[in-house]
Amino acid sequence: MRDWIVNQTSTTPDDVVMRFDAASKIAELQAAVESVIRGKAETVRFALVALLARGHLLIEDVPGIGKTTLSNALARALDLSIHRIQFTSDLLPSDVIGLSIFDQHNGDFVWKPGPIFSNIVIADEINRATPKTQSALLEAMAEEQVTVEGISRGLPLPFMVVATQNPSEHHGTYPLPESQLDRFMMRLHMGYPSQDNERKMLFDRADANPLDLVHPVMAGSDVLELQKLASQVRVDPALVDYLLDIVAATRTSEHLELGVSPRGSLALYRSAQALALIEARDYCIADDIKRLVIPCFAHRIIINSRSAGLKNKTREAEQILNEILQKVAVPI
Numbered sequence: 001m002r003d004w005i006v007n008q009t010s011t012t013p014d015d016v017v018m019r020f021d022a023a024s025k026i027a028e029l030q031a032a033v034e035s036v037i038r039g040k041a042e043t044v045r046f047a048l049v050a051l052l053a054r055g056h057l058l059i060e061d062v063p064g065i066g067k068t069t070l071s072n073a074l075a076r077a078l079d080l081s082i083h084r085i086q087f088t089s090d091l092l093p094s095d096v097i098g099l100s101i102f103d104q105h106n107g108d109f110v111w112k113p114g115p116i117f118s119n120i121v122i123a124d125e126i127n128r129a130t131p132k133t134q135s136a137l138l139e140a141m142a143e144e145q146v147t148v149e150g151i152s153r154g155l156p157l158p159f160m161v162v163a164t165q166n167p168s169e170h171h172g173t174y175p176l177p178e179s180q181l182d183r184f185m186m187r188l189h190m191g192y193p194s195q196d197n198e199r200k201m202l203f204d205r206a207d208a209n210p211l212d213l214v215h216p217v218m219a220g221s222d223v224l225e226l227q228k229l230a231s232q233v234r235v236d237p238a239l240v241d242y243l244l245d246i247v248a249a250t251r252t253s254e255h256l257e258l259g260v261s262p263r264g265s266l267a268l269y270r271s272a273q274a275l276a277l278i279e280a281r282d283y284c285i286a287d288d289i290k291r292l293v294i295p296c297f298a299h300r301i302i303i304n305s306r307s308a309g310l311k312n313k314t315r316e317a318e319q320i321l322n323e324i325l326q327k328v329a330v331p332i
Contacts, residue, residue: 022229023280026052028217030278032077036210037070039197043188046295047074047162048278051223052230053270055185056141056161058126058299060314065190067164068124072211074162075120078223079216081156083115084122087129093136097146111153116140119156119220123163127173134180137161141183158223167314178258178302185267186292187299189314226277233273234283238331243268243289249324250301256320258302268296286330293325294318 026048033044047070050057059067075082085096098114115121116137126134140146141161145154163184166173181187193201204210243265251259272288298317 022226022277025218025222026226026278029077032214032217033070033073036073036214037066038200038204039193040066040070040190043070043190045275045278046186046188046292049271049274049292050186051158051160052226052274052277053185053267054158054160054227055267055270056183057163058181058184058187059162059164059190060167060187061190063166065192067190068122069211070190071122071124071162071164073214075122076211076214077217078120079219080119080158080223082120082122083118084124085115086124087126087133089128089130091129091133093133096133096136097140097148100149111148113153116146117153117155119158119160121159121161123161125165126163127165127176129174131174131177134174134176138179138183158220158227178300181299182261182263184299185271186295188295230274230277231270233276233281235269235273236284236331239272239284239286239289240269242286242328242331243272245328246289246293246297246324249328250297250321253320253324255303255306256301257304258300260297260300264297264300268292271296290325290330294321297321 030041030044030048033047034041037044047057047059049055051074059070061067072084085091094114096114096116098112098117100109100111102108103110123137140155140159144157144159145152147153161184165176192198247260247265247268250256253259268289271292272284275288275292276282276284298314298321301317301320303313303316303320
């Protein structure tokens, strides 16, 4: 694993080989996920971006599109501890975090950790739980720890929450509050597959579930090394200014009531670094930032009542961000 790390102060041929070794290992992980999720290469790639940027992922779309399948495929391709939590209206915070139970034999309380104490936590249909239960994830996602009864307990690293949700317009859902949404590095949409890919899916599932064929291709130590390597990817000061100009435009836009937070700025910065690493570069380019603005920012902004026109708020947010991207000058 150590031979994946790039010495950025050197430009010898060996360093180039090492950089592409890292990219090929990432490509192996992407191929494992794409063997189950066909025709969604960009979506899968962005899911890996969230993983390598030490972020959390929210996958939103209508039922039956493959949100949970993508979450499970990513989890199975990693040799990490995994817990899936099915969020329902009667789920309690203690069902997620854990609780202390009185042990009559010892005459003392014993801590029983909940499923949050895993490397990968799949929060399935997260917006079907009440806001009180949703808030159980806030500290874990922001600080990689949970505090119960005045005691803070660290979570295993790497730690990632992969949540799925149906659009808020659907019955039986509770909209995620802004504080919760802001903790997700990216929000992705699956979209319907093409007819050819859907045909292949039907044949793939004729005899077996493709998820059963997904085997781990990356260990936890590998993920940590790649996360470290992603954080070392160079971002030119001109690109930082470009990123900040986009953020500033969301905060001054006449169409938006709430612009992007500093946490959102950091999410885009880290995501751009991770995308560059996935594409075998030790430096970012402007296109990295442009490609990631919508998945990193669309769920963070709030459209004001004067500008709200489309029934689909997600599409309207994306349209506003695209307009901002057209106006902000790209560094040469």
